[in-house]
Amino acid sequence: MKALKKSLLTSVCLLLTSPVFAAAPAHISASQARPDSVVASLTVADRYALRCKGQAPQRTDKIQGTELWGTKRAWDVEQKTDERNSVLTFIDGDAVRKAPDDVKAVRVREGRLHAWPDASSNVVGMVLQGADSDGNPVEVAICGAEPSADDPSVEWYRIEAWNPVAQEWENPCQSKGGAQTPRAMAVGGIWDTRGAHQDAPGKVTLACELGAISKCINWGYKPWGERDGKSLAGMHQACTRMARADYCGNGRSRTLNGTVIDMYDSFGMQTRMTKASSSWDPALASFEAAWGPDGATCMARTRYGEPLETILQECPGRFSTGAVDLGGEDRCTVRREGMSPETVLLRNRSYDGH
Known part of the structure; x- marks a missing residue:
């Protein structure tokens, strides 16, 4: 898409839900x-x-x-x-x-x-x-x-x-x-x-x-498309998790309305924003998480300042404590078993606790 810049500031408008889901009301x-x-x-x-x-x-x-x-x-x-x-x-x-x-x-x-x-x-x-x-x-x-x-x-x-x-x-x-x-x-x-x-x-x-x-x-991730001979289906799915801050891959969003984030991927379709603009100041942002099709693969923090322990309790057994350096000043403190920098599809930065 011609209008799509290589560096994308993504405005994600989603609701933060309460810690416990209520049972769905009868139809x-x-x-x-x-x-x-x-x-x-x-x-x-x-x-x-x-x-x-x-x-x-x-x-x-x-x-x-x-x-x-x-x-x-x-x-x-x-x-x-x-x-x-x-x-x-x-x-x-x-x-x-x-x-x-x-x-x-x-x-x-x-x-x-x-x-x-x-x-x-x-x-x-x-x-x-x-x-x-x-x-x-x-x-x-x-x-x-x-x-x-x-x-x-x-x-x-x-x-x-x-x-x-x-x-x-x-x-x-x-x-x-x-x-x-x-x-x-x-x-x-x-x-x-x-x-x-x-x-x-x-x-x-x-x-x-x-x-x-x-x-x-x-944003460019057509699930029916390809990049360098590789399907974009997994990238699109990872994007839906990242956009909604669905860390556990259980369908639950952990973001709020009007959140601005910077996203960048392993294919080079979107690259990290390094220059300030009217809507984004990279000096105020920090690395949040890396993403795969089923949710976060490793995390440095949550988007809105919730303790990482909250996520670990929400999806027990999914993450373990252990640092992993993804390069480019992106460093996780909790990770999925078997993940490595080579398996990461997407990464994002956001304003810490905002």
Whole structure:
């Protein structure tokens, strides 16, 4: 991407969760959402006729942090959930609910959705079956498609999902600031609630703009791409862990809204920022951690000043005490078993305790 600088200052907007996750509240079904006297039952044809009208942009004006998928956690704004919940985690390309007669499925190739078997058919207007983080079915409509301004090879999709609580089509992506209608990217496979990517034939993740999955693609780590003959899939996965400060690789974020970090990788795609700018002062930053696809491989400290013991207790047996010098003034004090500087994919620096 031409607009992507070799040195990237990354603004990561994520929520810090409490030390203990509460049990996920029970799913609210469409029949429980509102009394029959308030919301009349709609036929399938009537429901599909309402899609892509844009009548329900966002149901809350609260600005929330960017999470893994970048989606809302629940349709019910009063429902308390943790960051591992999502109203939409993936769509099933083989479960087409509404499409032209000659379309039997939808496939993803390098970040673009294609109709199958007739690739000339337009995917815009189709309705596909998806699922939320609890495995409940979710209908998803593809309402528009447009190439990324920074990288025309990447397609952005405007999507809506059927909200069973409000009984209307709604953008499932979280909004922030001026992005009132955030879009989504199509990425092959699925991510589970622990933040792990899984190859799943026919399954496609619609990653919203403010989520770590799409952010890491924007930063250059396309999971379908290669660099010097090596796949970028592992680099992308490591990036999603790093962006969210998911040290233990369990899906839990340890960062806060508006955090600025400097990231650099083993491929030389992003290099360390050494000169000060209006948003970054390298003299005030220090090394935080090194990263692999399943979380931190070694750590010097946490992003917001939590004691390292907190992380060691969160994922017992994962790290052991032992210094490792990665070079370039990057030195860890706890490490994974068997890690070495050669196995590190990503590193980052941040302001100590800020």
